Amino acid sequence: MIRATVSAAALLLLAACNSGEQAPAPGAPTVTVADALCRPTPKGRQTTGCYMTLTASGDDRLVSGESPQAKYVQIHESRMESNMMMMQQMRDGLPLAAGQATSLAPGGNHLMLLGVEEPLATGDTVTLKLTFATAGPVEVTARVAQPAAGEYDHVAAH
Template sequence: MNRALISAAALLLLAACNSGERAPEPGAPTVTVADALCRPTPRGRQTTGCYMTLTASGPDRLISVESPEANIVQIHESRMESNMMMMQQLRDGLPLAAGQAAVLAPGGNHLMLLGVKEPLAAGDTVTLKLTFETAAPVEVTAAVAQPAASEYDQAAAH
């Protein structure tokens, strides 16, 4: 009887120690991340954008992002509507096509850090944990710097 109790207690302890992360399904796609970058926070603001390139080996979806540096991270899209740039959260996540680079960049799809806990300055880093529908989560360290001028930035300057 004691062995049964000890075994049951050990199983409960192991279950309690589980991190809650699911193991990737066999044959699940993998996602690689390149060029992760977050803008410095503007003075007096607690929001900023982050950019990167995601490439999935099979069809998948970026469903959520977390960061210890911000209260909330949202997946956003920017698009022109009635000659105005509009931004909105992608509540269903960002679809990733197999083998095609999904570029998150200024003026397009991007991540928004909301409630940034400490100002971010050039040279800092931001830890981002990306969670996908089927691929294993990926932790990324993004540099804090200004992104290269994009077509959107150049159009906004004129």
């Protein structure tokens, strides 16, 4: 009886120490991130866009993001409707095709930081944690700068 109690207590202790994140299954897709950049925020502005290129080793989906520098991180799409640029949250996430670079870029799909409390100035960095449907989470350090004209035009947005 005592042995069972001690074993149960050990299991509860291990469960309590678990961070709630599970390691990706062996052979699960991985996602690489390149050229991560977030726009600076002028004083008083609490939203900004972040851009990068994602490449998944297998079909996957970017489902969410978070940052200690923003209350919320949302996946957004921009598209032209009736000669007006419209932006909306992609509630189902962003699909990533195996082996294809997917660009998050100005005027297309991007991450939106909402509730930025401290202004982001050129030269700063933003920490992002990206969560995927299958691949393990990816921690990214994005530089804060204005995107150069054409900087993200080399890969089509998906």
